Amino acid sequence: MSTNSNVQEIEEFSERVIKALSKVPGWDDGKATWRWISGGGAHKNFHVTSSSGQQAVLKLWNCDWQSLGVLPPSAVPLLNTVEAGKFGIGAPVIAIIDDPLGIMLEFLPGTSVDAKDPEILDLIAKRARSLHESGMCFKRDFNPFAEARIILASAERKGASLPDDYADVRKTINRIEHALDLRSREFVPSHNDLYSANMLRQSDGSIRFIDYDLSGNSDRCYDLGLIATFEGLDPDQVDRLTTSYFGRFDPKLRARTELFSVAADHHQFSLFAIALAAADMNDDYDYTGYMRDIWNRILTRIATPAFSKSLDLVIV
Template identity: 30%
Template sequence: MPDALADVRRWAGQPVTETPIKGGLSHRIARLDAADGQHWLLRVLDPRVSQAGLGIPIDQEIANTLRAAEAGVGPRILYRMPGALLLEYLDGATLDARDVRTLPEPIAAACRRLHAGPRFVNDFSIFRKLEEFLTLCHTHGLRVPDGYEDRLPAVARIERALAAHPLPAVPCHNDLLPGNLIRCGTEIRIVDYQLSGNNDPAFELGDIAAEADYDPDLAGRLARAYFGEDDPRLIARVRLNLIMSNLTWSLWFSVHHGLLREQAAAADFDYDAEAADKFARAVRDLDDPGFGRLVDDVRGGRAPGNPDGPPPDDPPGHRVRPPM
């Protein structure tokens, strides 16, 4: 960060002080205060993050950050340096999980603005990311939650259900934990485009719901606020993506802890506990008696002549397989 800070001081032509911001597990960020009273955010991008599969390539993240700013949702890029960005400082309140549970409508509105903005430069699939993480875990001997691979048939079932009636891909953030949501007056702004890419908008909503541990009613409220209609198929789509968020990001913590050991050692964070918690939430929802109904709702209805019975078996198709 010292080199980036020196670059900013030369660019600003005045004294600048920094205050590191803690909480992020990947890139380094700091608030910068200029002598004339201006405030900025410095984001120093660690190439090891994308090299480990924990984020998109740096050039894509920068390009998507620019596009999110054009949509009026992300912070503006004020100055670009090799491997670092000087961003508009959003003078607002960073949300926590409780805030996210009380603000589904403003958050849905922010997502709609982002999704209506310029298309991102890359595509993103939570299913391919899960496969990538599993491969990394097997290749490097990293810890996977007990029973994880027993759930892969359910992952394949979810993917087939979602593919039956796909939604158009839109520019998505894909990692909307509460700390990436900033309340600025009456609007919600979105920061940190480390995992951004064009994706199913229902994953964006499911990810929000997963990170704030929404119950089914609140997930439905978020879906209705975003889509503007009370459609069981769309609500089910969001809830299935909630499961995929918890399943996939549980492995993100395993990979981060295993491949970026220096960063992990410096963080005051229990990676194993977070991975276990996310996986436990996914198992809870997969084992819920209503899981089959969600799958069938997304596919368009229950088996003809059997409105209350179990959903029909899925036809053969793509299956998520553990690496050999």
């Protein structure tokens, strides 16, 4: 049965939810209740409560996204999620379900984070470092430049329209890629979608990272750059983020973080481009608005003196 007031949204998925729960021991008595969790740019998420009061999150997979190159094969994020849960960085996994494809995770009670709060920013930096130094080896490598190329090619095949000045900006993106000189042997396990919606602060003050759809081994500064741009951190806050992460202020590492902020925005731009071209698959997001905002953010960032300085620092 459903406890969601938005009956129309739930009814579309109720059969799949019931079938999924029937395959999970302890949840298969037909008495669980659930409610749809709004958002979720790739999949559909449900907060589930068992007849005994146990809480969980059920994520039903949207396999169409991997066919477009947006997400890797489902086994990759599913297994990465299991690993992150085992290491206490993500939510522990209750079950992976094959039909309908999905994953069930322990519900983590917690509060949203304010990354601009100095104390919280330090905690986020230290948690990111613990992820990167965990010793995990995720099931794929993640190069944001290569990923964006694949996704944008798919978007163009779907008829997506890119901004008129995209070709010129692409030249700058290529310069950034060349300057950063990514080397897979130096990659560490990375979340690759670290912003406040995917972070929870628990009652003991610890931070957990959730949603490993884009996870993979990558350059450690990518997660930092993504946090910086997605959370709208100012230069002083980015200084604090990198100093807290590395234990010292290093101008070159700070510059790499700045360049990875542009790389993160460009990758996100590619995701919205393909999502807009196939918006009927998950149309509860304002893809047009997000794509426009991300593009404007890229244009603003690469026009600043700080960007040019960062590029020069990394190249030297």
